[in-house]
Amino acid sequence: MNNSNEIHSVLIYESVEKAKVPTFEPDQDLVQIALQKIQDIFPHSSIYCNKSRPNLKTVAHSYSLVSFLKAVGEKEKDHKDQSVALFYGWYPFLDSELVKEALGCHFRYFADFTYGENIPIGFIPDFCTLELLSQLPDNISDDIRSYVLKHIQDYDIEIFFKNPDLRQFRLDFSTTTHRSSTLAFSVRKHTDDLNYSNLQSFLQSHPEIIRPYPSYFEIELSSQASVAPFYWPEKPANRVPFLDRDKIHKLALDIQQNGMMQDATITLGGLGEPMEHPDFFDILQEFLDLDQVHKIYLETFGIMLDKSAIDRLYKMNGIEKLSIIFRLSTLQKERYQKFYRFDFFDKVQENIQLLENKTSQEYPFRLYIELLRITENDDELKSCLARFEKTDIEVILQKYNSYINLLPERRVANLNPLHRDFCWHLARDFYLTAEGKVPLCKQDPFARKKNSLSFQDHSVREILMKTNPSHSASVRGNHDKIPMPCAECDEWYTFNG
Numbered sequence: 001m002n003n004s005n006e007i008h009s010v011l012i013y014e015s016v017e018k019a020k021v022p023t024f025e026p027d028q029d030l031v032q033i034a035l036q037k038i039q040d041i042f043p044h045s046s047i048y049c050n051k052s053r054p055n056l057k058t059v060a061h062s063y064s065l066v067s068f069l070k071a072v073g074e075k076e077k078d079h080k081d082q083s084v085a086l087f088y089g090w091y092p093f094l095d096s097e098l099v100k101e102a103l104g105c106h107f108r109y110f111a112d113f114t115y116g117e118n119i120p121i122g123f124i125p126d127f128c129t130l131e132l133l134s135q136l137p138d139n140i141s142d143d144i145r146s147y148v149l150k151h152i153q154d155y156d157i158e159i160f161f162k163n164p165d166l167r168q169f170r171l172d173f174s175t176t177t178h179r180s181s182t183l184a185f186s187v188r189k190h191t192d193d194l195n196y197s198n199l200q201s202f203l204q205s206h207p208e209i210i211r212p213y214p215s216y217f218e219i220e221l222s223s224q225a226s227v228a229p230f231y232w233p234e235k236p237a238n239r240v241p242f243l244d245r246d247k248i249h250k251l252a253l254d255i256q257q258n259g260m261m262q263d264a265t266i267t268l269g270g271l272g273e274p275m276e277h278p279d280f281f282d283i284l285q286e287f288l289d290l291d292q293v294h295k296i297y298l299e300t301f302g303i304m305l306d307k308s309a310i311d312r313l314y315k316m317n318g319i320e321k322l323s324i325i326f327r328l329s330t331l332q333k334e335r336y337q338k339f340y341r342f343d344f345f346d347k348v349q350e351n352i353q354l355l356e357n358k359t360s361q362e363y364p365f366r367l368y369i370e371l372l373r374i375t376e377n378d379d380e381l382k383s384c385l386a387r388f389e390k391t392d393i394e395v396i397l398q399k400y401n402s403y404i405n406l407l408p409e410r411r412v413a414n415l416n417p418l419h420r421d422f423c424w425h426l427a428r429d430f431y432l433t434a435e436g437k438v439p440l441c442k443q444d445p446f447a448r449k450k451n452s453l454s455f456q457d458h459s460v461r462e463i464l465m466k467t468n469p470s471h472s473a474s475v476r477g478n479h480d481k482i483p484m485p486c487a488e489c490d491e492w493y494t495f496n497g
């Protein structure tokens, strides 16, 4: 229970470098702007930061957020009934009016913890009593909001909500990541007066602001596969079998020079078997080596994932970034032949078994079985989940894509949200076909439409510039101005990166 109407201290947590995980150092100009705003809004409060910064207080043992909060709680134990403001980074767009409103709720309802339910991080801090901080257990994750919500019976929690609800933009103004800092810089090129009340109109005027560089790259290394899934669109004749190394190297270099630290997700997938590329392992290593890449998914039918391939993967540098997704939509031998039109069922089972026999301590990558949810295998859902329940292999239930009516309807359920926002694939994806073409989106998987571009002739940024009008139309709700049948597409709300 909170008895005082003034914020006792401001607590700023910056992530600190841990083994093998370099952290992003926030820009000093943005830090200064944020600090000035904090001092204006909380003129009488002490300011703690877990990193040493001039004129700010610090406390020892503050590598994790929880240890930092507990250390401050301990240091200020004589002020238990007072509240603190929690910042998860530096907020150059700290909104004084919104802070006043949220703080009003915190004190009015004698809350132990108050946070903005739908406010993008960076406009207001969370508010919390020092008593709650001192009671935090040692062994919890740094997600304080989740911890408090899980123990809702023990605390008075105030959930602050403010219209408009812009959560679909997934904005982060905390400057704790390269992407978040880039966002803050881009906004400041247009205005230094962004606040929550003008955020929506700002986004409508500058939709490109959320699209500085893709975060999800799907690369079709091979258009060939030893199987031919019946749920894939028929491929055109004379497809180029493999994406050439020059284009792959060009993409890796582009990501290295223009991508953001630990931001890019790469999927080696497309409509083919990536492991059939003759240089598969070298290509994988090239992407594993990039600091800008934080995750790589290998979508494979698993036919080539035998012992020698697993041993080779195991020895690769940075292999912990890899997740292997087995494309396996049935566990029945006869059905497998129908689904994939070739019989590799026993081989795939054998390869899965090889991986399954090792414990997660032995192999550093994650493993998934991807079960496409279609009417033809709906009866297998329970047995498939049960089959892998006690293993380190997780089952992913994949949504069926008809590529906008190119294939028959096979969905088990229509889970489309009723309201159509903008398309995340346009905003963040980069799809590269085996021919080296970049379609406007993955719904043109063979890049046959006129608006697809050649990666040979353009950089990633140039492609973004050329496709920006479609992204802007999407954000503004003008879906009919996009040269794709977006109104009929059910993939617009899925997002992988």
Ligand code: SF4
Binding pocket: 423, 424, 425, 426, 440, 441, 442, 443, 482, 484, 485, 486, 487, 489, 490, 491, 492
């Ligand atoms: S909504 Fe439009 S742009 Fe987005 S994935 Fe579908 S067809 Fe492509």
